[in-house]
Amino acid sequence: NKEMKIIALLxxxxxxxxxxQKLLKKINKVPIILHTAYRTKLCKLIDEVIVCTDxxxxxxxxxxxxxxxxxxxxxxxxGTERISSIIHKVKADLVIxxxxxxxxxxxxxxxxLINFHKKNKQFDxxxxxxxxxxxxxxxxxxxxxxxxxxxLYFTRSQAPFPFRxxxxxxxxxxxxxxxxxxxxxKFKKFKMSSLEEIEGIExxxxxxxxxxxGTFEIKTNTFSINTKKDLLLAQKKFKKDKFFKKYFxxxxx
Numbered sequence: 001n002k003e004m005k006i007i008a009l010l011x012x013x014x015x016x017x018x019x020x021q022k023l024l025k026k027i028n029k030v031p032i033i034l035h036t037a038y039r040t041k042l043c044k045l046i047d048e049v050i051v052c053t054d055x056x057x058x059x060x061x062x063x064x065x066x067x068x069x070x071x072x073x074x075x076x077x078x079g080t081e082r083i084s085s086i087i088h089k090v091k092a093d094l095v096i097x098x099x100x101x102x103x104x105x106x107x108x109x110x111x112x113l114i115n116f117h118k119k120n121k122q123f124d125x126x127x128x129x130x131x132x133x134x135x136x137x138x139x140x141x142x143x144x145x146x147x148x149x150x151x152l153y154f155t156r157s158q159a160p161f162p163f164r165x166x167x168x169x170x171x172x173x174x175x176x177x178x179x180x181x182x183x184x185x186k187f188k189k190f191k192m193s194s195l196e197e198i199e200g201i202e203x204x205x206x207x208x209x210x211x212x213x214g215t216f217e218i219k220t221n222t223f224s225i226n227t228k229k230d231l232l233l234a235q236k237k238f239k240k241d242k243f244f245k246k247y248f249x250x251x252x253x
Contacts, residue, residue: 004093006114007048008040009086011072011079012100014055018227023058023100025231028238030251032225033058035103037067038247042107045114046096052082064252077192078202083179084188092181094118099175101225104234107243109218110176116216117178120149123214124183125206127151130220132172139226141173141201143215151213154201171215175224177203183211 012033016022023033033051041049051062054074062069070089076082083097094117096110109128117126129143135158144153144160153159154173183206193208195201207213225231238244 004118005047005091006045006094006096007050007090007092008043008046008096008098008110009083009090010037010040010049010051010098010100011082012051012053012055012058013076013082014053014058019225019231021057022225024061025225027103027231027235028244028248030248030253031061032103033061033100034065034251034253035244036098036100036105037062037065038250039102039105039107039243040096040098040110041067042243042246043110043114045111047092050090051100052086061253065250080184080187080202080205084184087181087184087188090181095179095181095184097177097179099224102175102222103225104222104237104241105176106220106222109174109220109222112218113176113178116214120214122212123150124180124186124211125203125213126178127203127213127215128174128176128218129171129215130174130218131169133169134172135167135170140170143171143173145171145215149214149216151207151215154199154204154207156199156201171217174218174220186211 024031037049050068052070052072054072059069070086072082072085113128134140138156141154142159145151190205190209193205196204
């Protein structure tokens, strides 16, 4: 049984909508993108970390840190399009897509994701979730799934809706995803789907085209940095962060 080759692809675009050049914003004097890349690298099951970007500014910063960059086209709609556009350039048995704003990522959560996908090979894609009581925030994508951990739907609305019975938590889509490379090759050929256009959730494109997507719970209090409030919260969290000391000496800015 040969060892699986597992790579992490970090889709990274410079022009973010809510925070100007978000990935270059600093936490503890280190740009967000570097925190994400180095923390992903701390996961022992990851063989290689590659940043996929259309920005020379990000690319140069990554190269300066002896990490790998693959340049992509500019006009891509989302992160899954970005990584699927370069899937022919990499060799792997599993691809872990880590959103580049995961600056407080816990590397052990990536390990949990890989181990779940290895044991559940019936899924083309695996998107972990955490329990959350934040049902009304439209930035939070909620997952609805069946008894056998198969995802039925992704939505930004309050779902399942507490019509008959009160629901005090929802399943919140986390921003690191495991793909079989064949799933990314298929995704690349699909056109944007109608539900995706309405909800603005790219993995609906995979669901609408009959792909099998699994989920499981990760107990975590980490979050992606989407707003200025998140950025401030992340800066506060870093005071107690146990992973930063494992990589901060390696960083060149």
